[in-house]
Amino acid sequence: MKTLKARLGRAFVGVALLAGATTAAAPVADAATPPLQAIVPVPVSVQAVTGSDYALTADTKIYTQAGSAQAKAVGDYLAGVFRTSTGFALPVSDAPSGTPTDGISLLLSGADTRVGDQGYQLNSTSASVILRATTAQGLFGGVQTLRQLLPGKIESPTVQQGPWTIPGAAILDYPRFGYRGAMLDVARHFHPVATVKRYIDQLAQYKINNLHLHLADDQGWRIQIDSWPRLATYGGSTQVGGGAGGYYTKAQYSEIVNYAASRFITVIPEIDMPGHTNAAQASYAELNCNNTAPPLRTDTAVGYSSLCISKEITYTFVNDVIREIAALTPGPYFHLGGDEAQATSDADYRTFMNRVLPMVAAAGKQVVGWHEIGKATLPATATPQFWGTTTSSTEVANAVARGSKVIMSPANKAYLDMKYNSSTPIGLSWAGYIEVQDAYNWNPGAYLSGVPESAVRGVESPLWTETVVTPANIDYLAFPRLPAHAELGWSPWSTHDWNTFRVRLGAQAPRWQAQGLGYYKSSQV
Ligand code: NAG
Numbered sequence: 001m002k003t004l005k006a007r008l009g010r011a012f013v014g015v016a017l018l019a020g021a022t023t024a025a026a027p028v029a030d031a032a033t034p035p036l037q038a039i040v041p042v043p044v045s046v047q048a049v050t051g052s053d054y055a056l057t058a059d060t061k062i063y064t065q066a067g068s069a070q071a072k073a074v075g076d077y078l079a080g081v082f083r084t085s086t087g088f089a090l091p092v093s094d095a096p097s098g099t100p101t102d103g104i105s106l107l108l109s110g111a112d113t114r115v116g117d118q119g120y121q122l123n124s125t126s127a128s129v130i131l132r133a134t135t136a137q138g139l140f141g142g143v144q145t146l147r148q149l150l151p152g153k154i155e156s157p158t159v160q161q162g163p164w165t166i167p168g169a170a171i172l173d174y175p176r177f178g179y180r181g182a183m184l185d186v187a188r189h190f191h192p193v194a195t196v197k198r199y200i201d202q203l204a205q206y207k208i209n210n211l212h213l214h215l216a217d218d219q220g221w222r223i224q225i226d227s228w229p230r231l232a233t234y235g236g237s238t239q240v241g242g243g244a245g246g247y248y249t250k251a252q253y254s255e256i257v258n259y260a261a262s263r264f265i266t267v268i269p270e271i272d273m274p275g276h277t278n279a280a281q282a283s284y285a286e287l288n289c290n291n292t293a294p295p296l297r298t299d300t301a302v303g304y305s306s307l308c309i310s311k312e313i314t315y316t317f318v319n320d321v322i323r324e325i326a327a328l329t330p331g332p333y334f335h336l337g338g339d340e341a342q343a344t345s346d347a348d349y350r351t352f353m354n355r356v357l358p359m360v361a362a363a364g365k366q367v368v369g370w371h372e373i374g375k376a377t378l379p380a381t382a383t384p385q386f387w388g389t390t391t392s393s394t395e396v397a398n399a400v401a402r403g404s405k406v407i408m409s410p411a412n413k414a415y416l417d418m419k420y421n422s423s424t425p426i427g428l429s430w431a432g433y434i435e436v437q438d439a440y441n442w443n444p445g446a447y448l449s450g451v452p453e454s455a456v457r458g459v460e461s462p463l464w465t466e467t468v469v470t471p472a473n474i475d476y477l478a479f480p481r482l483p484a485h486a487e488l489g490w491s492p493w494s495t496h497d498w499n500t501f502r503v504r505l506g507a508q509a510p511r512w513q514a515q516g517l518g519y520y521k522s523s524q525v
Helices: 002-008 010-018 026-030 069-086 136-149 193-205 250-262 278-283 312-327 346-362 371-375 394-401 436-440 471-478 481-490 498-506 509-515
Strands: 045-048 054-056 062-064 092-094 103-107 120-124 128-132 164-166 169-173 179-185 210-214 266-270 333-335 366-370 383-386 406-408 456-463
Touching: 062 069, 069 092, 069 103, 069 136, 103 136, 120 136, 128 136, 136 169, 136 193, 179 193, 179 481, 193 210, 193 250, 193 471, 210 456, 250 266, 312 333, 312 346, 346 366, 346 371, 366 371, 371 383, 371 394, 383 394, 394 406, 436 481, 436 498, 456 471, 456 481, 471 481, 481 498
Parallel strands: 062 092, 062 103, 103 128, 179 210, 179 456, 210 266, 266 333, 333 366, 366 383, 383 406, 406 456
Antiparallel strands: 045 169, 054 164, 120 128, 120 169
């Protein structure tokens, strides 16, 4: 078994365990999981059409809904992924009218109404592969499933030998929650545009549709603000551990936003306030009650900074920042942070939020905030993001009672920066260790007492970066837990089952290897 593991990788271990083969695992472990049983997140419904596989060949054509530039863009994206590893031309052109009789088609007509605005239908036979959806976003989700129906080497950056067989199938799929998110903290350690784009591509594969960027914290301010230029040039000049830091120019932030949009991912900018603000206060003395700028900080303490609640300049500053970032952000949300305001009294916190909440609305955005924001009187459009380690929250309950929906990120389940176990080389452990099974085994729709599924907007996986420096560090903490969270956000709860999940998750490993993604090799999978 040990030799097999070493030779084949972890992908096959789960298969052996599922079959209940504790000792004589070899024959089972030799068989790769059939692709229709290896999709993450698992679709709502998958039916095999036996004896009717589609062969992707040098002659295959991709057709997209005539007249839809968005469908064409999804077709080009699909062709880009498949051309790289197959070496085939895969030309993309308008679909003929009527039901296509060959090739791979991406159509915006004829989908089952259950697909809604994010789902899709996929029908593959020996003649053709037809994806149908009501939106380009739905087609894009279907494309992610289609990738997983081909062998993992389809993800290779170099041309590989086929055969490239798509199993005959009828798939109907749509999400449990409309919001599936990931957060990247670019403040503690700055992560350049290329790293963020790489992460966006990884998120898209698992049908995550929101990227929350934590753009400012005590240790760094990471986005250019024209009316307060020192925020970026001085406040962004260092990071945890004392390295050089960095920041996004407005053009670079827009580049991220546009790249994310091309993957149907909405960027949610966060400027944390009224705490976690040392970088801003170090940049401008007037943002401090004593008019003295503190030094830049490169340690990882939390809870010591606060904007000066009683000064008018504080609100000019906050309004300028919200206005400039909102103007660059097409998505509907602005995240105000609001966590760990230990250096702000509750009364001051409420005073502050009462001033700032209307600024977000005036900038045309809806508020998101870490769940402490529920201490303020929120409009029903505001979304608290639960990050606690217990299963009740007064702040969330208050907000839900006023009509809010919540994003679920319980720290002991959803935090990607927690270590897997005591020997994980990077990560924190204040919320506990989170092995893959822990990341998977919770129900976001029935987790917080008094918060029914109907009050849950979705699931988000935060990745704080006190210990995360390189893209390889991101890979290691996000994979394989991020796909576990993605499945919680997408798949019906009725499909929830660790034993089948770990087989499907293990079957992703060859894709990650082909992509050069340095995932954590969990002994549980
Ligand atoms: C919390 C802080 C965050 C920190 C993280 C590390 C939240 C909402 N706040 O203390 O600034 O990076 O833990 O896990 O998580």
